[in-house]
Amino acid sequence: MTTIESSLQQEWDAWHREREEQLSTPHGWLSLTALHWLDDTARGYDGIPGTWRATGDGGVELTADGDPEIGPAIEGTPVSGTVRLEPVDGQPGVLVEIGDRRVEVIRRTDTYALRVRDPEAITRTAFTGAPAFPVDERWVVDGRFEPYPEPKQLTVGAVVDGLQHFPTAVGVVRFELDGAEHELVAFPGKAGGLSLHFRDATSGDSTYGGGRQVALPDPDADGRVRIDLNRTVNLPCAFTAHATCPLPPAENRLPVAVEAGERIPPRPDLQQA
Structure with a gap:
């Protein structure tokens, strides 16, 4: 393992521990x-x-x-x-x-x-952790954020039939993956930066069918932004039947299999049923 790979793994391990701790808080x-x-x-x-x-x-x-x-x-x-x-x-x-x-x-x-x-x-x-793909530096890519002239309110579906959400999109992020350029609609992050909510070729197979999301830091002055797909996470609806998560915009579908980040988690409530 190279020094870069070792550092990436160590930083991910610390991030993942914090992620699981946050998930398992008493009223999370x-x-x-x-x-x-x-x-x-x-x-x-x-x-x-x-x-x-x-x-x-x-x-x-x-x-x-x-x-x-x-x-x-x-x-x-x-x-x-x-x-x-x-x-x-x-x-x-x-x-x-x-x-x-x-x-x-x-x-x-x-x-x-x-x-x-x-x-x-x-x-x-009964929570035993959020399963994830192995960390790999190939899933850390550089992107470019292109803001819209004005933010746009979108209408998207939800995991609850008949419910809609109205997130505000602020632009698109373009990046290259597996030799091809891709584009995803970007939303404001909850703690600053940007958020990408997407499906890919793993959705409904090894990852949750309703899509996943990844948080990005603030782009620099030239719009450059680092995308670490190893930190792609499930929305709450992957863990519980009682969430009302939005679905990704229709255009946020990647044709590649993003075998990075969180996988489908075990559902002890469904096993109990």
Whole structure:
């Protein structure tokens, strides 16, 4: 192994450990156990105190009796009577505490749902790591970012039938792989930089069929950017049935097999079923 390969492996190992630690936090993506879609009728749901309804005017109403023994509570204060919650479309939801669990109230376009996060979820307690392809320097390539004159809002599908997402694309990233030039639509990264959300020839075979994504650093002044496909990751929907992940744009399909980054993870919830 060359010095470059050794350094690449060591840096990836540290990054991957952090990635798995983040996945397995008590109320992270592996803790999801249920997804309940709301309408304008106040209803109770199995194991969740109180009644919940979508108001039809941008919010959710939670009605509870304020019993501190069973919750629900918001920031440690038991809910008594009716409170209004206003989650933002496409963003992390409003968290309601129920003992060690959290009910995340989310908004997706004009629909609302409750997502239950339980540290005892089998997807978390049986988690043994995110499997990945061997690290290889051939998957580290140079690209060039070409920004759009103005950001564009796209409409893409979701893993939930009938749901749509509206991400904002900021340009394209061009790069060469296996002797051919490729182009992917780029989105802003959650912590700066760019994000590429794509399918490739492994999708639905050795990698998750709904696509994967890779984070890129900020391009330099000339638009040059390094793409490390070894750090391609699954979206939450690869690990749980209770996520609402967007699908990649139709044009973000690579004809090559990107045998780099995360593979299809084991699903203990499906094995249990």
